[in-house]
Amino acid sequence: MLDPKLIRESPELVRAAIARKHLDVDLDAVLAVDAAWRTHLQETESLRAQQKAANTAMAALPKGSPEFQAKLAEMRTLSGQVKEREVQLKELEEKFRQAMLTLPNLPHASVPDGRGPDDNVVHALHGAHDTPRPHAIPHWEIPGFEKLFDFSRGSKVAGAGFPFYVGDGARLVRALVHFFLDENAKAGYIEANPPLLVNEASATATGQLPDKEGQMYETTPDRLYAIPTAEVPMTNFYRDEILDEAALPVYRCAYSPCFRREAGSYGKDVRGLNRLHQFDKVELLKWVHPSTSYDELEKLRGDAERLLQKLDLPYRVLLMCGGDLGFVQSKKYDLEVWSAGQKRWLEVSSCSCFETFQSRRAQIRFRNKDTGKPELVHTLNGSGLAVPRVVAALLENNLQEDGRVRIPTVLVPYFGKEFLSFA
RNA sequence: GGAGAGGUGGCAGAGUGGUCGAAUGUGCGUGAUUGGAAAUCACGUGUACCGGAAACGGUACCGAGGGUUCGAAUCCCUCCCUCUCCGCCA
Numbered sequence: 001m002l003d004p005k006l007i008r009e010s011p012e013l014v015r016a017a018i019a020r021k022h023l024d025v026d027l028d029a030v031l032a033v034d035a036a037w038r039t040h041l042q043e044t045e046s047l048r049a050q051q052k053a054a055n056t057a058m059a060a061l062p063k064g065s066p067e068f069q070a071k072l073a074e075m076r077t078l079s080g081q082v083k084e085r086e087v088q089l090k091e092l093e094e095k096f097r098q099a100m101l102t103l104p105n106l107p108h109a110s111v112p113d114g115r116g117p118d119d120n121v122v123h124a125l126h127g128a129h130d131t132p133r134p135h136a137i138p139h140w141e142i143p144g145f146e147k148l149f150d151f152s153r154g155s156k157v158a159g160a161g162f163p164f165y166v167g168d169g170a171r172l173v174r175a176l177v178h179f180f181l182d183e184n185a186k187a188g189y190i191e192a193n194p195p196l197l198v199n200e201a202s203a204t205a206t207g208q209l210p211d212k213e214g215q216m217y218e219t220t221p222d223r224l225y226a227i228p229t230a231e232v233p234m235t236n237f238y239r240d241e242i243l244d245e246a247a248l249p250v251y252r253c254a255y256s257p258c259f260r261r262e263a264g265s266y267g268k269d270v271r272g273l274n275r276l277h278q279f280d281k282v283e284l285l286k287w288v289h290p291s292t293s294y295d296e297l298e299k300l301r302g303d304a305e306r307l308l309q310k311l312d313l314p315y316r317v318l319l320m321c322g323g324d325l326g327f328v329q330s331k332k333y334d335l336e337v338w339s340a341g342q343k344r345w346l347e348v349s350s351c352s353c354f355e356t357f358q359s360r361r362a363q364i365r366f367r368n369k370d371t372g373k374p375e376l377v378h379t380l381n382g383s384g385l386a387v388p389r390v391v392a393a394l395l396e397n398n399l400q401e402d403g404r405v406r407i408p409t410v411l412v413p414y415f416g417k418e419f420l421s422f423a
Numbered sequence: 424g425g426a427g428a429g430g431u432g433g434c435a436g437a438g439u440g441g442u443c444g445a446a447u448g449u450g451c452g453u454g455a456u457u458g459g460a461a462a463u464c465a466c467g468u469g470u471a472c473c474g475g476a477a478a479c480g481g482u483a484c485c486g487a488g489g490g491u492u493c494g495a496a497u498c499c500c501u502c503c504c505u506c507u508c509c510g511c512c513a
Contacts, residue, residue, distance in 0.1 A: 004472095038473065038474090041472080041473055041482085042473060042474070042481090042482095044482085045472095045473070045474095045481060045482045045483085046481075046482090048481090048482060048483085049481060049482070051493085051494085052482090052494095054493085054494095055441060055442095055493080055494055056441080056442060057442095058441070058493080058494080059441040059442050059494085060441090060442065071493085072493055072494095073493085074493085075493035075494070076493050077493090078493080079492085079493050079494080080493095242470095372452095372468095374470080
């Protein structure tokens with residue numbers, strides 16, 4: 001959510017932001033609702049002030065006296081007016097809130113112009129993705145793949161997109177999660193283990209509701225939502241709280257399974273481990289002082305990149321253009337790992353800065369130690385990393401002629417062996 | 424799941440229909456006192472929104488939401504949470 005003052009005082013900035021994100025949003029409609037709401041608010045408050053004054057005067061009079069009766073009549077009239085106004089005011093407030101929710105976050109000045117994915121800027125390339133790998137094949141075609149990643153049993157038991165990880169498959173997933181958490185701890189992120197189901201208020205604060213309701217699994221009868229990412233419970237950790245300025249920046253990381261209905265996605269992009277309804281991910285989160293957020297974004301991206309470097313996987317960094325940035329982000333980098341068998345890039349991390357867009361909705365603030373006043377923090381997050389696509393890349397990039405997969409050196413202590421075997 | 428007790432400012436804790444944004448204590452801040460400190464004293468000390476260049480003014484907020492009433496922290500209803508006991512359970 002944007003600052004209402006911003007749209008009043010600098011509507012041209014917001015208009016420019018909407019244009020850069022290539023969104024079709026009617027700012028003038030929002031401004032009109034805002035103006036109507038403010039006018040109505042002032043009238044209502046002045047009526048309430050009259051009501052309060054009459055009440056105070058009335059309280060000083062003897063009950064039942066003629067003066068008291070006169071005041072009572074006045075109060076009755078005022079009360080009726082106030083009630084009528086309050087109903088209208090509430091409707092306007094809700095309209096205004098809904099209108100504000102249609103406004104996207106402003107892109108940062110460093111975000112490149114562009115309409116869609118083709119306009120994203122390749123910010124960095126790391127590793128030799130173009131090295132010929134003659135025997136590389138898509139991971140789902142590797143002989144024995146179904147033994148370690150049992151999609152058939154998974155779909156029998158739960159549905160498509162819910163594989164069983166078995167033997168070395170399960171071991172590899174566990175090793176990666178463990179490795180990611182340890183590396184992130186070294187980088188200063190405090191590990192947390194969040195609730196996997198969240199309530200409506202939490203899902204709303206991070207923006208999953210109401211827009212993306214169909215993308216989440218919802219439980220009955222308690223109306224809890226299965227988290228699509230640890231970002232949801234983790235960002236809500238400090239919801240409605242005021243932090244000490246000295247406590248900033250706060251770094252957290254959290255492993256969690258993620259549940260996504262992925263309604264409407266089909267095709268070859270979703271083969272194998274590319275897109276699942278349930279997958280494992282380690283998420284990095286930051287709550288920072290507004291003056292530092294873009295430095296923190298670079299550091300966050302570096303922290304996620306280091307994981308891929310240590311795993312010795314070729315990857316590239318995309319700086320997302322305005323049109324592909326997303327509604328809530330002010331700046332975003334995607335990390336894509338090279339998948340040698342599929343010969344395509346797979347997104348394994350998305351590192352974003354939200355400035356105050358999330359923190360305003362979630363009311364996450366810090367107390368400015370100079371002014372003593374609460375101010376909104378800036379929030380950032382990024383994957384570090386999403387597991388199944390890393391697994392896919394590892395299988396495809398490290399597959400040997402003998403059908404075994406070489407485990408990266410850093411992962412060997414976690415995996416316990418130097419090779420993964422499909423036998 | 425059942426029974427009971429509760430949810431008021433940073434914390435503790437009064438307040439059962441009007442003069443209550445809320446006593447008192449404590450914490451915190453500023454000042455006085457002091458050689459300095461403690462103690463003491465004085466003053467100040469929540470959040471949000473609206474108006475205003477500002478000073479400041481207005482309104483709302485006593486877990487959340489509804490209701491009764493001219494008027495609600497106070498009465499009624501629903502929900503959430505905490506505590507105690509019982510039941511169940513990894």
